[in-house]
Amino acid sequence: MSTREELRLIALTEFSNSGYIGTSLQRIAEIAGVSKSSVLYHFASKEALLDEGLAPAIERMQGILDRTKGAPFSAARRDAFIVEFVDFLLESRLEVNLFLNHGQSLEDVPVIDRANALVGRLADYFSSATTSTEGVMRFGMALGGAAFILSSRNKFGEDVSTSIAEPPVDEVRAALVVIVTELLAPLTLSTPKAHSTPSTQE
Amino acid sequence: MSTREELRLIALTEFSNSGYIGTSLQRIAEIAGVSKSSVLYHFASKEALLDEGLAPAIERMQGILDRTKGAPFSAARRDAFIVEFVDFLLESRLEVNLFLNHGQSLEDVPVIDRANALVGRLADYFSSATTSTEGVMRFGMALGGAAFILSSRNKFGEDVSTSIAEPPVDEVRAALVVIVTELLAPLTLSTPKAHSTPSTQE
DNA sequence: ACAGGAGCTGACCGATCGGTCAGATATCGT
DNA sequence: ACGATATCTGACCGATCGGTCAGCTCCTGT
Numbered sequence A, B: 001m002s003t004r005e006e007l008r009l010i011a012l013t014e015f016s017n018s019g020y021i022g023t024s025l026q027r028i029a030e031i032a033g034v035s036k037s038s039v040l041y042h043f044a045s046k047e048a049l050l051d052e053g054l055a056p057a058i059e060r061m062q063g064i065l066d067r068t069k070g071a072p073f074s075a076a077r078r079d080a081f082i083v084e085f086v087d088f089l090l091e092s093r094l095e096v097n098l099f100l101n102h103g104q105s106l107e108d109v110p111v112i113d114r115a116n117a118l119v120g121r122l123a124d125y126f127s128s129a130t131t132s133t134e135g136v137m138r139f140g141m142a143l144g145g146a147a148f149i150l151s152s153r154n155k156f157g158e159d160v161s162t163s164i165a166e167p168p169v170d171e172v173r174a175a176l177v178v179i180v181t182e183l184l185a186p187l188t189l190s191t192p193k194a195h196s197t198p199s200t201q202e
Numbered sequence C: 001a002c003a004g005g006a007g008c009t010g011a012c013c014g015a016t017c018g019g020t021c022a023g024a025t026a027t028c029g030t
Numbered sequence D: 001a002c003g004a005t006a007t008c009t010g011a012c013c014g015a016t017c018g019g020t021c022a023g024c025t026c027c028t029g030t
Helices: A003-018 A025-032 A036-042 A046-068 A075-091 A093-105 A110-127 A133-151 A153-160 A169-184 B003-018 B025-032 B036-042 B046-068 B075-091 B093-105 B110-127 B133-151 B153-160 B169-187
Strands: none
Touching (some): A025 A036, A046 A075, A046 A093, A046 A110, A075 A133, A075 A169, A133 A169, A169 B133, A169 B169, B003 B025, B003 B036, B003 B046, B003 B093, B025 B036, B046 B093, B046 B110, B075 B093, B093 B110, B110 B133, B133 B169
């Protein structure tokens, strides 16, 4: 693997674990076994390192959303999206963890803005199927909760609690699809009502 | 309000929004309208500011857990816990957000260790009712997801997506209780036998 | 043989970090 | 009136931050 690619992965890992501000170029250089100057030779700036670390995951998520929003909301398309979304979360844990945990303090960074825009498109897609408070909370719990629990699974599964072991990844994937589908199911069974909350559709 | 209490709240807010490392004493002082030296007069160090900011929420959560674990696992006690837990999340958003989003990079800070120990006790309590991967994921999605979606509700509700308005707090509370209960319900319908994890009562 | 670019480095820069310290100001009990 | 105490401040410290720059060592095409 090239030094440049190695630095990208180290930076992504450290940004995810310690945050963007909490990770110094010096530390990235030390882990890679090169000098800080070498890091800045391969990447124009620390921000460029963040940008190139997140870019692949952002482009993948963009593709998923483009494909999903190509047709109107339906239960079948929603279920297909859920599978794709869960796979995305499983394979982009570092990126998702970095964005979820540390993105709010990096709001003026362009690559974070792009990721935020994706969340907005995702919310718009599901908000087209519900207007009730419970529906909105179901969407948030299902997608945000799944992203959170996956991106920080090490924290709860290994570090903190010793009584919960790390399950096989395919079991995690299957369980997550079941739970997310269950959470989102009421949103499209009978879309017109759901709750007695008429309001707040701006 | 005393200067000291004002500083505590400003620090908690800034730590939650920008992270512990991402918040400087200078910034806290500027918001409060005092000098950096004054901040360090009221609090021995930056870490003391973090400690005293999180302490009340930690003590409250400790009380909830002590009360809940005073008796063996049952559906009724679980439901009572859920209500208390949701109320806790609603009233301690800053603290929960700070712990969830930035706690993993502060693992050697004593107050964060205390909070992590609470999560461990919580996980032990619910892991006594399930051993399946799906059960563990249900627990994680329900509690972690609820904590996440509430602590970062501003991000998804106001900043990012303009199509989802901020619902009344009592509706959020009711919806969350329904969803969390629904997620955790299958865990105690048939509890043949739990784990072989005797207590770990510290 | 050698020019030239790729990869890499140490020295250095201004800015900011958390924290220390001596002293200024104000309040209060006596 | 006067010392004691609480509150607050600016000046300063060493460490670390992201970033710049001149120059070093290779390797390769000609």
